[in-house]
Amino acid sequence: MDVNSVTNWNVPLVWEGTFDPIVIDAIYKRMEPRIAVVVFAVGKYTRFLKGFLESGEKHFLVDFRVTYYIFTDNEQDVPKEIDLGEGGAISVINVPSANRWQDVVLGRMKWATFAIDKQIRSKSDYLFMMDIDSIFYNHVGAESLSRLSAVLHRGYYKNTSREAFPYERRPKSRAYIPPGEGDYYDTAAVWGGYVEDMYKLVKYCYEQSEEDAKNNIEAVWQEESHLNKFLLYNKPTKVLSPEYLWSNYDEKPADIRVIRISQLVKNYKDVRPNHGQSERVVDEVGEEGASVKTICVKMEVEVEVEEEEPQTAASYAVVCWGCAGTERDRKRLNRLVRRASSVLDGPLDSIGVVGERRLLAMLTSIMDNTPHLPHETVGALTSSFSGRLLQPSSRTER
Template sequence: MTLCFIFSEQASTMFLEQFNKGNGKKCFFSSLFITVVFTISFYWYENKTIRWRFEGLLRCSQEPSNVNDDVSPLDLLTDLAIGRMLYDKPQTFKPPRSDILMITPWLAPIIWNGSYNSDILNAQFHQRNVRIGITVFAIKKYTAFVKTFIKTAEQFFMVGYKVNYYVFTDRANDISNFTLPEGRQLVILKVPSYKRWQEVSMRRMEMIRDHAYQRFYKEVDYLVCVDVDMRFSDSVGVEILSDVFGTLHPGFYNAQRDHFTYERRQQSTAYIPTDEGDFYYAGGYFGGTVEEVYKLTNFCHNAMMTDQNNSLEAIWHDESYLNKYFLYHKPTKILSPEYLWDNGFDVPQFLQRRRFVAVPKNHNAIRNKRALQENHGYQK
C-alpha cells in the first residue's frame, strides 16, 4: 500500500512538470492513466486483505486446513452412524397416558414417565455428542448440600454424557474434592456473598447470564439451572433437553390461574393479570440451550433492576420474573412435577416417579446465622 502512495506522489510531480512545459493534452492522458493504475492497485490491495482474513477464518474453524474456494463447509460434515433399534410401534389412537396433560396449546410436550423412550432419545443425543452444564448456587451454609447433590447426580443425572457441574460459591474451600469419571467435571465459580437470601436468589439470574456470555457457550451445549438443596432419586436424562424448558411447580400443578402466586402489583415489571397465565413455573428448575438461557436470564435480571430502581421487589423474587418471561416467551418443553418434588406433599396417584426431591432442612438455620443442625435428613 505504501508503494501505491509513493507511486501516486511521483505521478503528481510528473503531471506538474508536463503541465508547466505546456504539454497539456499529453499531460491529461498521462494523469488519467496514472489514476486508473492507482485505483486498480488500491482495490487489489484491499480485496487481497479481505481474502486473507476470510481464508484465515476458514483455517481456524474448519478441518482440514487446506480448504480451497471450491469446498463448501457442508462437504466437511461426517456421516453419523445409525444403529438398529427394536421397540414397540407407537399407536396413533392409543396415547401412552390419558390421566395427564401431555402437550400444551402451543405444542410443547410435557414430560411425564411413560411419555418417551429413553433408548431412542439416547441414540439421537449421543450422535450429537452433546455437552450439558448444570448450575447450582452454594452460598454461605448452602455449601453443606453440594456433596449430596453431586453424589446423587452421578447416580441419576445424564448418565453416560459429558457434564460440567458449575458450582457458584463464596466458600470455595468448603467444597469437597470429587473424583468424577472422564467427561464429567466440577467447576468452582467464586462469587460474592450477600446479606439477604432473597438477594442471593435474585442475583442468580445475573451470574448465570454473565457466565453464559463469558464461558458457558464455549464449554457446553445445554444448561440446566437448579437449586442445590436437592437430591436426585431417579433418572433424569436427555428427555428434559430443549431450546428452553421450565418445570411445573409442585405446589401449583393443578391450581387455577387466579390462585397462582404471580406478582399482582401493576407497578412491577413481573406483573401478570389474574386473567392471564398458563402454568406456575418453579424458579428452581429451568434450562435450555446456552443462547436461550442467556436471553431468559438477561430478561429477568434487567426486569429486577428496573423494579429495584423503583424500590420494588417481586413477591417471589427471581421466580416471579421467570414466570413473566415464560408467559410471553413460551417454553418449548415443560417438565412435570416428577422433576421437582417435595416429599412433604402427599404423593398423588399420577406421580409415578420422583426424580429430584427437596432435602429436608431447617430454613431458618440455613438462611440465618444460627448453627447448622446435624439432623436435617441428609448426609453431609
C-alpha cells in the same frame, strides 16, 4: 395415564410413560452435547453439594458430558473427591457472601448472567439452572432437553385456576401478570435449555429485577416471578412434569409415578443468611394489588415461603406461629387478615382456623407414618368411637 402430555401450544408435557429413555438418550448421545449445570452454594448451603453431585452422577444425563458450575463464597467447602463420569468436570466460581437470603436468590441472576457470557456459553450447548438443596432420585435424561424446558411447580399443577397462581399481581413490578392471563406456574428451582436461550432468559430476569429495584419493589417470588412472566409470552418448547422437581416435604400423589429430583427438608433459620427472616418492604398494606406475602412481611413474620403454598395471608403467618403465640399476637394477625381480605376482595380464614388445619395436617402426617415416634401415643389417645383425640389422664401422658 390420565394426564395431559401436550400443552395447549402443542409442545410435549413430559411424564413417566410418555417417552422411551433408552431411545431418546441414544439419539442425543450421538450429538455429543455439552451440558452445563449452574448451582449456587452460598454460606451454609455448601452442605448440600456432596449429595447433589453424587446423586447427579448416578441419575442426571448419565454418560453425557456434564460440567457443574458451582458458584460459592466458600470454595474450601466444595467436595474434592466426587467420582465424575467420563468428560465430567466441576468448575468453581467465587461470588460474594450475602446478608439476606433474598439477595442470594436475586444475585443468582446477576452472577449467572456474567458467567454464562464470559465463561460458560463457549463451552456448553445446554444449560440447566438448579437449586443446590435438591437431590436426584431417578433417571433424568435427554427427554429433559429442548430449546427451553420449564418445570411445573408441584403446588399448582392440578386443580388450580390461573387466578390462584402466585404470579406477581402488582402493576408496579416488571414481573406483573394481569388477572386472567397465564398457562402454568413454573418453578425456578429447575429450568434449562440451549445455552444461548438460557442466557437470554437469565439476563432478562436479572435486568427486570434491577428495574424493580430502581422502583423500590421486589417481585413476590424474586426471579421465579420474572421467569413466569417471560415464559408466559415466550413459550417453552418443552414442559416437564413435577416429577422433575418434587419436595421431600410432600407425599407422592398417585399421578406422580416417579420422583426424579426433589427438594430436601431443611431448617431455613439454620442455613439461610439473616436466619431466614423476611424483611420490611416499602409497599403499604392497603395498596391495591399488594401481595399476600408483602402484607405478612410487614409484620416481620419469619416466612419459610418456598415450602408453603401461599393460599391466604393467614397461612403465611401460621408457618411461624401456628396456634401458639400470645393472644396479642393472634389479635394483631387477625386484624392483618381482615385488612388483607379487603385488599384481596375476598374473605380469608382466621389464624385460629388455619392453625387448627395445619395441626390436623401434621397429625395426619404422623398417623400415616408408622415409624414416627409419637405414633403409638397418638393412636392410644384416639377414641375408637369418634376418632377424636382424648385428653391425657395424667401429667406423664402429656
